[in-house]
Amino acid sequence: MSTDARKESLRYLFERVVTPLGYKFSPDEQLVDDLLEAEVQLEQDHGAPFCPCQGRTGVREEDMKIVCPCIPFHRAHFDAMRRCWCGLYVHLDVTDPDSLPQFPPDEV
Amino acid sequence: MVDEVFVYALSTCPWCRKTKQWFDDSRIAYDFVDVDKLPDDEQDAAADKAYELSGGRRFPVVVINGEVIVGYSPDKFLEHLKGWGGGS
Amino acid sequence: MTGPCWVPTIDDTTVPDGAYVAVFPKGLGVLLTRVDGDLYAVANKCAHMGCPMEGGKLEGYVLTCPCHDWRFDVRTGVFLDAPELSIRTFPLKVEDGKVHVEVGGA
Numbered sequence: 001m002s003t004d005a006r007k008e009s010l011r012y013l014f015e016r017v018v019t020p021l022g023y024k025f026s027p028d029e030q031l032v033d034d035l036l037e038a039e040v041q042l043e044q045d046h047g048a049p050f051c052p053c054q055g056r057t058g059v060r061e062e063d064m065k066i067v068c069p070c071i072p073f074h075r076a077h078f079d080a081m082r083r084c085w086c087g088l089y090v091h092l093d094v095t096d097p098d099s100l101p102q103f104p105p106d107e108v
Numbered sequence: 109m110v111d112e113v114f115v116y117a118l119s120t121c122p123w124c125r126k127t128k129q130w131f132d133d134s135r136i137a138y139d140f141v142d143v144d145k146l147p148d149d150e151q152d153a154a155a156d157k158a159y160e161l162s163g164g165r166r167f168p169v170v171v172i173n174g175e176v177i178v179g180y181s182p183d184k185f186l187e188h189l190k191g192w193g194g195g196s
Numbered sequence: 197m198t199g200p201c202w203v204p205t206i207d208d209t210t211v212p213d214g215a216y217v218a219v220f221p222k223g224l225g226v227l228l229t230r231v232d233g234d235l236y237a238v239a240n241k242c243a244h245m246g247c248p249m250e251g252g253k254l255e256g257y258v259l260t261c262p263c264h265d266w267r268f269d270v271r272t273g274v275f276l277d278a279p280e281l282s283i284r285t286f287p288l289k290v291e292d293g294k295v296h297v298e299v300g301g302a
């Protein structure tokens with residue numbers, strides 16, 4: 001499958017996951033495109049669309065919690081930022097994603 | 109007054125790129141490593157170092173004069189840059 | 197809208213306790229499981245990226261997807277880490293020794 005086709009299918013699959021959780025794809029189309037492209041590459045190289053902004057450890061139990069969309073496993077943190085760590089997803093009511101700060105979970 | 113800045117980054121992470129861009133635009137010298145671009149045998153050590161400093165696995169991890177900042181956060185960068193009147 | 201559509205699948209006795217069997221009523225991927233004597237039917241398709249759930253571990257009522265380890269309760273289909281998400285469940289009944297699955301409105 002071509003990268004573009006896989007990007008489209010990830011978009012379709014993930015939209016169905018994040019909508020019930022109160023998230024949507026960021027209105028920043030360029031950011032979304034870059035991140036999906038990175039995820040397709042990670043999937044090809046490492047077997048799953050891992051988070052482009054979080055590092056794997058090689059411990060399966062930990063690494064499976066950073067397969068996109070990882071929102072269910074970082075809910076309180078992401079809800080506080082109103083975005084996921086990468087900013088691929090934002091809360092449904094967000095129109096200005098650049099205004100959302102990125103801060104670590106211990107500052108929630 | 110020379111600030112020591114080091115950025116642990118992933119090549120796949122847009123906020124890591126924005127962080128480097130911010131230091132470039134601010135004309136502040138920094139060193140960095142794209143952990144995922146290192147040769148296989150060096151990746152683990154660099155990643156472990158970033159995880160240890162940050163207490164997590166999120167990138168970027170920015171070390172300014174020994175202080176660790178996790179995430180793209182210009183306000184916090186400024187706070188810790190002595191050359192900008194921040195730091196202690 | 198189609199009405200209820202009960203489809204006979206396999207013999208009741210062929211679903212062992214603490215395990216599951218994949219069946220395909222009307223071509224639909226369904227896992228029949230039995231836990232503590234009670235039968236359950238869930239979609240053989242993960243809510244994450246659509247992987248077949250077959251091949252995943254069943255521990256108590258918890259079925260873990262083999263792809264990325266998302267965990268679901270076979271009684272309700274609910275995803276343990278976010279109750280807003282779930283896999284589909286199907287009504288079932290045993291008649292004449294066979295498990296019938298209701299796939300109407302599929």
Ligand code: SF4
Nearest residue numbers: 051068070084085086
């Ligand atoms: S932080 Fe965002 S992009 Fe990264 S895995 Fe989680 S949901 Fe996906």
Ligand code: FES
Nearest residue numbers: 242244245261264
């Ligand atoms: S497809 Fe089931 S956990 Fe990812």
